Amino acid sequence: MASTATRGAAARGAAGTSRTTTPAFRTWSRRFLAELAATSNVSAAARAAGITTFTAYEVRRSNAEFNRAWQRALCEGYDHLELELLRRLREGEIKPAAGAKKGTRTYDNATALRLLAAHRDSVARERAMRDDEDAEAVVASLNAKLELMRQRALAARGESDDDEA
Numbered sequence: 001m002a003s004t005a006t007r008g009a010a011a012r013g014a015a016g017t018s019r020t021t022t023p024a025f026r027t028w029s030r031r032f033l034a035e036l037a038a039t040s041n042v043s044a045a046a047r048a049a050g051i052t053t054f055t056a057y058e059v060r061r062s063n064a065e066f067n068r069a070w071q072r073a074l075c076e077g078y079d080h081l082e083l084e085l086l087r088r089l090r091e092g093e094i095k096p097a098a099g100a101k102k103g104t105r106t107y108d109n110a111t112a113l114r115l116l117a118a119h120r121d122s123v124a125r126e127r128a129m130r131d132d133e134d135a136e137a138v139v140a141s142l143n144a145k146l147e148l149m150r151q152r153a154l155a156a157r158g159e160s161d162d163d164e165a
Contacts, residue, residue, distance in 0.1 A: 022050070022051055022055060023049070023050050023051065025059070028049040028050055028051050029049070029059075029066060029069070031045075031048050031049040031050070032045045032046065032048065032049035032051065032056060033045070033069050033070065033073045034048075034073075035048040035049065036070065036073040036074060036077060037072075037073040037074075037076040037077045037080070038077065038080065039077060040074060040077035040078060040080075040081055040119060042056060042057075071122065071125070071126045071129075072126060072130075074119060074122055074123060074126065075122075075123045075126040075127060075130075077119070078116070078119045078120075078123040081116060081119070082116065085109060085113070085116065088109055089109065091105075092105040092106055093105065093106055094106075
């Protein structure tokens with residue numbers, strides 16, 4: 001039975017890549033996440049970062065922070081895709097007709113709709129987590145303000161936290 005490292009090397013080799021060195025995580029992860037946000041395409045992001053998709057998925061499984069950044073990038077990519085789809089719906093695309101001097105405006109959105117459907121669940125989860133984080137920040141801010149008000153009230157009465165206990 002092959003070890004995990006051997007299987008990983010075989011999977012990378014099977015993908016048609018023969019890279020001898022992988023860029024440092026800090027370098028490739030930035031490129032990968034930027035391209036993922038721009039394209040919503042893991043394969044394109046991996047190519048742009050100079051890594052294999054196997055490496056990207058392995059790091060996503062083992063690195064919680066990278067996993068969260070991946071989800072944020074997909075969410076951003078989904079937003080870009082949604083805006084592009086809206087633009088296409090409004091404007092269409094001009095494509096040349098065979099033998100014609102002028103192109104015709106077409107509205108082919110099947111691919112964009114498939115991508116939107118494919119990412120809808122993951123983006124909904126990411127947005128829910130982001131909203132939850134925002135709610136936690138609001139609660140923390142309110143608690144800090146309440147504590148400051150309590151401290152001021154105690155100071156105005158000439159009391160301290162120790163006097164309350």
